[in-house]
Amino acid sequence: MTVKCTRCRHQCPSSDWVNIPSKRFSGCTEKTCPKCGCRSYFDMTPQVAWCWASGLIEIGDQLPADAPDGGGAIEICAGPKFALKGTLAALARRGYEGQLLVPGVPEASGQRKKADALAAWLNWCAKGNGKKSSDGVVFSGGHA
Ligand SMILES: [Zn+2]
Structure with missing residues (x-):
C-alpha cells in the first residue's frame, strides 16, 4: 500500500x-x-464510495456489480482510504444505525427525484474538490 x-x-x-x-x-x-x-x-490506498437508490453510502476498493434486481451503485467519490470515510461522515447524513446516507435521497419518491437530490448533493460536495482540506477526496459532481 x-x-x-x-x-x-x-x-x-x-x-x-x-x-x-x-x-x-x-x-x-x-x-x-x-x-x-x-x-x-x-493510508493512501485508493478507495471509492458509492450510493444505492436507497441513499445508502458504502465504501470499498471498487464499485460493486449491479444488484440482482438491476439497481446499480452510483460512484460518488474517490480518494485515499484515510480520508474518505471522515470526509463522507462530515458531508452525509447519519442514519439511525450509523449508516451514511445521501441527504434528500431516502425520502425522495421516484427515480427522477432521487437522481436530482443526489446530483444536488454531489455538486455541493464537489465544491471542495482540489482544496487542501479535501485530503485528495474527489467527488463526481460539478458537471451540471
Ligand atoms: Zn516523514
Missing part, C-alpha cells in the same frame, strides 16, 4: 518505510518514515 507520513508528508510505498527496533516493545520493530523518522502515516 501507499502511505503518507503525517509529519513531513513524504509519500511512498509502505515497503520503503524503515524498520527500527522499537523503543516501547523490546524485541519488536517499528516502521518509520525514511525521510524524517516519524512513526505515523496516512
